[in-house]
Amino acid sequence: MDAVEKIARACLYEGYLLWPYRRGALKNAQRWTFGGVYPQRCGELIGEPSRMRTEVLLRGSPAAKLTVHVRFLQVIDRQVYRNGPTGPVPVDELRVAGHNHLTWQEATERRWVCPPWSPRRGPRTSTVDIAAGSDREALRSESGSVAGTLVRSWQRLTGKVRLSSVPVTDTVMRVTVDVRNTSPCPLPAPGARGARDAMAPYSFVSTHAVLNTDAGRFVSLTDPPAGLREAAAACENVGVWPVLVSEDPQAAQSSPHYSSAVLSSPITLYDYPAVAPESPGDLFDGGEIDQLLILSVLSLTPREQDEARATDPRAREILDRCASLEPEELAALHGTIRAFRPALEAR
Template sequence: MNIDAARTIADTVLCAGPVLRPYRAAGHRDPSRWQFGVLMPADIAAANESLSATAQTECLVEARDGFRLCVLLRFLQVQRRVVYRWLPERGRFKPVGSLDVDGGPLASCDEAVEHEILFEVDDATLRGSPARHTVRVPGGFDRTELHDARGTLVGQVVRHRRPLCAMVNVSAQPVLAARPARRLRVWVENRTRAGADGDEVALTTALVASHLILSIDGGSFVSMVDPPGWAAEAVESCANVGLWPVLAGPPGRQDTLLATPRILRDHPGDLLDTTVDELLQLRNLAG
């Protein structure tokens, strides 16, 4: 099963912006509004109706018994990068917004760490209750000293990542149609606990730019954008919340599906250049 065809599209549409230009920690109070596919912890989402802890995609697959499904969940983990200036007269470090090291400014900001979670399920597994896959991403703490060209200590960079936890549920139910078909549902939930820190750490406990790439062996995905007549009613009944599925890969292929928080058309390979431009414009507006 090949999922590489959808990676380039997903990287451009969702991951390029945060990686190309991380926002400043001292910038907007609600940077999540400039991000796509943000799944917050449930306790944070419950306090703000504009946020969500879950996303769901439903699509139609034309398949007989024995098919296998490959599920790839991709998202960004936000890590805080704090720059410190060394104060030799006081013998300690002081956090600063930016530090000039030999003419090159280094800023405190939030960075993005990419994660991919890949697992497979088969037809037999999906006949009963939904298949569940738990996702655990460890936290981390890194410290790097900064020295100038003469080797003098001038500061340090500290990077901190909070652990993340998520759940992915996959189910498939037969639908009444002229051909053998199943309604496939993939549901993603952020189960990280933000704790008492709440808004202060909100984005560092989120799954950012979260999206799915699905690949099927022994079947084919039905276009949700332009379904054939026999599948139109079943496609209409599919419920997509926060993730919208389109066929990916070369035109004519129907074995790979990309579900993103941005509405695209099938086989969106020609959107790459314009999408990057749009993302950069959004980043410039965000300041």
């Protein structure tokens, strides 16, 4: 996985599930907190955004082409059924063959990729349309009989992505990526308790975009060059914060104001963010220290681990990954020397 993909993925799953990675934990009572784009009419009623807007400055030839990737999570409802005498019965929890299965919500990744687009050709609008669906997973007992079923279902999602640009100077243009959610959804009662959670399956969650150009350079909005500060300040971003990204680990020093790629993140980052190479994998909490989180995971009781494994397949992956770490890998999380520098001379 390349460096830009790693940081984009970290944004996608930030806050997805927090330690102790259990459904019953208070931390996980409210989810889907970053980058939500809700259907417009529903968003207005529950006070949530229905669009994501990215504006960045592109310096270079008018013939430059851009590739835009928009990615988000789609919420999936997971319902557990127990096989009863009269048929399947929905239940909150079911233990089969020594494993617990819980009714809750999961998520799957969705990605929209814009074909190469030249701003000089004018605006382009594309549609996103994800069909509703479901799948079933049989839960078999140790004897092989079907004791229950997991049913995962998701709603239809539709949206529009509009790309446009306006000139700022002869060599600089302002590029806009506007993402709107047009999904059909039932209207919640104004002020209804739990309305936000009920609308989550109709929303784009953790929405973000990655922009690349083949013949130009994006301008830093965090630290723009002196001549473009006013133009950078005039960029209107809604629900996102664009930052420069690069595969080059030295880019922050060699090119602090420009890059050929931008990550439009739902959380505030600095230019050229990166995931530490010592990090063994996603923990869904970039504000915490990996070593402390991993030690906390390893200290969970067997009962807590069992609930975490039943909560989400990705929580199960975290537990397995932490348990398989070698002592050398744990030691590397304690501290790493990146570089040495000369000590100051004594005065």
